[in-house]
Amino acid sequence: MLVIVSYDVSTETKAGRRRLRRVARVCEGMGQRVQKSVFECKVDAMQFEELERRLLAEIELAEDCLRFYRLTEPVELHVREYGKFKAVDFEGPLVL
Structure with missing residues (x-):
């Protein structure tokens, strides 16, 4: 399934800025960034539960x-x- 994840993390404090980086890191590990705080993630049901x-x-x-x-x-x-920006085709061939 394709899941769009969007977030808005308060960055008024140092702890908030750390949370923002950690949230982005989790999303980067599961999908691709399409905007600053928006990610596309191609996941199965178990991966979705883990991401959430x-x-x-x-x-x-x-x-x-x-x-x-x-x-x-x-x-x-x-x-x-x-x-x-053009998103990566999750179903297409991977070319390195």
Whole structure:
């Protein structure tokens, strides 16, 4: 499944800036950044649960915001891209 993760972490304090970096690191490990605080993650049900658990462990519910959007198949009908950034095709060949 394709999951969009978006977050808004309060960075008014030093602890908030650390939380922001930790949240971004978790997301980078599971998907690709499409905007500063938005990631696309191609995951199965178990990976989604792990991602959600890890992110909830990092954020401060009273100060931050975390949202997950699960896109239904076929994804091509639900995602339109415009502009410079082009997302990686998770299903295509990996070329190094």
